[in-house]
Amino acid sequence: MTTLWERSRQLATQEILKTARRLFAEQGYADTTMAQIAEEAGVSQRTLFRYFGSKDDLLGDDPQRFGQVLAATVSEQTAEVGVWDALRAGLCAVLALQDSREEALARFRLLHDTASLRAGYLEKRLRMQQDLLPLVAARLGPGVRSSDLRARAVVATAFACFDAATMAWVDKGGEGDVIDLYDQCLAAVRG
Numbered sequence: 001m002t003t004l005w006e007r008s009r010q011l012a013t014q015e016i017l018k019t020a021r022r023l024f025a026e027q028g029y030a031d032t033t034m035a036q037i038a039e040e041a042g043v044s045q046r047t048l049f050r051y052f053g054s055k056d057d058l059l060g061d062d063p064q065r066f067g068q069v070l071a072a073t074v075s076e077q078t079a080e081v082g083v084w085d086a087l088r089a090g091l092c093a094v095l096a097l098q099d100s101r102e103e104a105l106a107r108f109r110l111l112h113d114t115a116s117l118r119a120g121y122l123e124k125r126l127r128m129q130q131d132l133l134p135l136v137a138a139r140l141g142p143g144v145r146s147s148d149l150r151a152r153a154v155v156a157t158a159f160a161c162f163d164a165a166t167m168a169w170v171d172k173g174g175e176g177d178v179i180d181l182y183d184q185c186l187a188a189v190r191g
Helices: 004-027 033-040 046-053 062-076 082-096 101-113 116-139 147-171 179-190
Strands: none
Touching: 004 046, 004 101, 033 046, 033 147, 062 082, 062 101, 062 116, 082 116, 082 147, 082 179, 101 116, 101 147, 116 147
């Protein structure tokens, strides 16, 4: 059972995130300060920093959690599932973590339009890719190592196609389905 304190904390967190996203959309990420977010959300800066350690944390996504879900989903696929289908299942699982299409669109838009966020995302993405290498190598066959060029190429291609798909999805204003766009990108590459 959830306590009153926990429910209050969840509501405060949601309100702060909602306020931050609105300000990011209105003013831009770089021009929005933590002080503005705290004031608009009706909390002190100290409270804001207790809930969120940095402005990046206010994007509402957890790259570590995404990486864990991606790796776990790829790992859980049966041996008969090919590497591309296992990676697709993992990406579907990560997309399912999004609260709503609107919030996902806002996050992807911020990510693609803000250089500092994009740089941070690329760093986190490289760590996720590194974590996936042993899983992908195992699916490529016996004797294939994580350092194998094929494993690296497959992982990098999957992430590049996912990035292309999310950029296209943002450009279309959230029309369609990200995973359908991913499939189209992957089909183009695998040709």
